Amino acid sequence: MRTEPGGCCCRRPVRAKDCVANGEVRNGYVRISAATAAAAAGQIHHVTQNGALYKRPFNEGFEETPMLVAVLTYVGYGVLTLFGYLRDFLRHWRIEKCHHATEREEQKDFVSLYQDFENFYTRNLYMRIRDNWNRPICSVPGARVDIMERQSHDYNWSFKYTGNVIKDVINMGSYNYLGFARNTGPCQEAAAKVLEEYGVGVCSTRQEIGNLDKHEELEKLVASFLGVEAAMTYGMGFATNSMNIPALVSKGCLILSDELNHASLVLGARLSGATIRVFKHNNMQSLEKLLKDAIVYGQPRTRRPWKKILILVEGIYSMEGSIVRLPEVIALKKKYKAYLYLDEAHSIGALGPTGRGVVDYFGLDPEDVDIMMGTFTKSFGASGGYIGGKKELIDYLRTHSHSAVYATSLSPPVVEQIITSMKCIMGQDGTTLGPSLLWPLPLQSTGSGHAGPAAMAHGPSRSMACGILPDRGTNPCPLHRQADSQPLCHQRSPSGSFLNCIILCEDVIHCVAMFCSHSI
């Protein structure tokens, strides 16, 4: 039983009847004995931390992939690839019907739009399990959701909607951490009022004539929520990163980016033209080495000193569910005079005793983080992103951010939703609803945490489990890493990052049980 970083010890999760203990693999063929299970459990890496910087113990454990599972996964991919070549051959010689769309007759002699191999994966591997993604829903993405039933009669090449709706599925797949995505209640009423008054669109950019009084109000509120001097908001979370990082750094600067950073951070870093160096995930030794080498040796070849060094980290990494080692990063940043860009897309509203994010969680000073970025999509049930920091930073972004000059501003009802939900979390709406939403999250995520049902599953069986589960009343979503650098991904659902605080405890237990009974 791990000590919860909040200081409270939580009850050991109740295991349902068929559930396996951590470290065991049960697939009907191999059952690891108790001794090796204990040894496997010992393989959970407890990464040591720099004790002096952490006010409370910080334990993160990640399971190692068992050797058998790893080998079988690769074998599985190999088999699928062989079959893929066979099917391509059959399709080419028209023995098998070709389901996917092809180029027009008039353009057949153009250079082909897709390289053959680019689409090999899509045609032959992804198509088999395609039904696990893009499932349409037709209700609020709350604790329970209605999924539209769809069937495929040609092995996932095309889908038909039967018209039925699978009602009341336990939702373990939406990023609705605090339950603000709802169609009733004060947020929705406020948003409805603003919609009536302001309409839906804005039709202009912030610098031209799209800056509404609502936007100014929101920005002041965000600044006070985060505890920073000023803030600026943008229409899309992804675009916040990809359009503002290029405004902050340019050629001659260095970006140190975590291995598992989100695609938007990677795109923003690439578009900026700065040099990018990647450090191992959450590994402070790797980061320190890179910082030292960067300052001592300067730019490659010319040896000129770097203009600026920017460290890109996220609050919670959506791919692993790990939390950044913020005290250590800040200590390093101060020692080496680098700047810190913290992307709190998942952690804002969800971490910390007052919901102020990972800075609050570690009890640190928001002024230590140079650029605090986050999105409103997850905890606030809206859309858009923000950047908070010192006034000079925000003034600069107001004049030089790509989004302020060329992209439309946030829609007014969405702004109102953010304002209302933020005020609720801060307790400024006169109720205690906000704080009451925050406390169950750590309990629930321990209840199902990494150790238990983040079941290792290789490709086919994982998605088979996902295929069955909506029919059994719960809807996890398999992680699909396109780069496929790590074919052994955790099954995402109950790893804490998708938990909706309004989900009932019984539902969580039910999900965990379902999961265990379907994983290998």
Added chain:
Amino acid sequence: MATVAEQWVLVEMVQALYEAPAYHLILEGILILWIIRLLFSKTYKLQERSDLTVKEKEELIEEWQPEPLVPPVSKDHPALNYNIVSGPPSHNIVVNGKECINFASFNFLGLLDNPRLKAAALASLKKYGVGTCGPRGFYGTFDVHLDLEDRLAKFMKTEEAIIYSYGFATIASAIPAYSKRGDIVFVDKAACFAIQKGLQASRSDIKLFNHNDMDDLDRLLKEQEIEDQKNPRKARVTRRFIVVEGLYMNTGTICPLPELVKLKYKYKARIFLEESLSFGVLGEHGRGVTEHFGIDIDDIDLISANMENSLASIGGFCCGRSFVIDHQRLSGQGYCFSASLPPLLAAAAIEALNIMEENPDIFAVLKEKCKRIHNALQGISGLKVVGESISPAFHLQLEESTGCRERDVKLLQEIVTQCMDRGIALTQARYLEKEEKYLPPPSIRVVVTVEQTEEELEKAATTISKVAQTVLL
């Protein structure tokens, strides 16, 4: 020589050794020993070893000073203080406390305060709430999104459409999904910033041709053809794209699409058409520049537009044949890695499409109004009109620049401020001066909407004329 070599026998070699003079043997021995020593000795370094000691490294770390995170911005930077709009940015807009008629928002069809749109969005809000809480792949696909994609595809008469949650991200994600490193893209010099960012993200070879100059494009394509003949293997895997806008944001001109289609088939390049301004404006039914010129839509490989202008919503879409569009569902970064469009915005867009389909005569009305104000603004002393007569968003540039961009910007800002004082809301066209490849000259953007009455158009023309005379003298 060969025969001599055959006769060489080991015994004879040893005999030769005995018979050689002593000094010869000693010399040879010394040379052999010297060679062995050279082979095994360490290499001779001309410079001292360049490894730094730990102390030196620490000193370097101490000494290094980074630049400040952001350079200071002066208080009177023209873009620092935004205009604050109180209330909805509709036809009658309150900017900085002054009531004005809106000639600055891209609300071409006047749908921003349309009650039907508001009602549809409200119904969606009551059903789904505001946010979708997930990307399209993970339970962020709502039936509203599928409906909207279906409707857009039917409206544009293409096979498929795909929607994005942000207009800027639409073309900026679409281009890198198809064009990769090593591919060639021919793009107009006046392309908007979103296209430039998409091209930068794609890492392809960019070839710029003069604005709307088909001869220049022909020349570039021909040069590329000659290059291809030199290296046919490489040419067989290099994709070619032409990226143009239907109605250019920076110049208000329309691209010559028929010639482009001819060039497409001649040189086998694919066309990507950005129709943010022309969707819902050009063409008999508002289908854009393809309808305007009467071109078969299947000839255009990808049409991308944002829903933030004519449809008065937020977001963007791409439409085209399934063969092309389906690829973006896995490769479009802004589609896969971002939360989906809030359903109320999608519902508003569907309603806007309904209105467009029910009232096809608004497009003709809009064209009329554009022509009217275009004519009325001709001949203003000091300002010239830049843009086509049927373009609803055109520019007013200084006839004679003062020589310094800052001063030009100040003059135009003065005109804009005085117009706002007199009840006409205008705006300067904003650019990022250091980031644009071909920075357009400073200008005032005038936007025409169907809601503007004839009197208002007249008033605008006379106001601008008077103010220009006062300011520019």
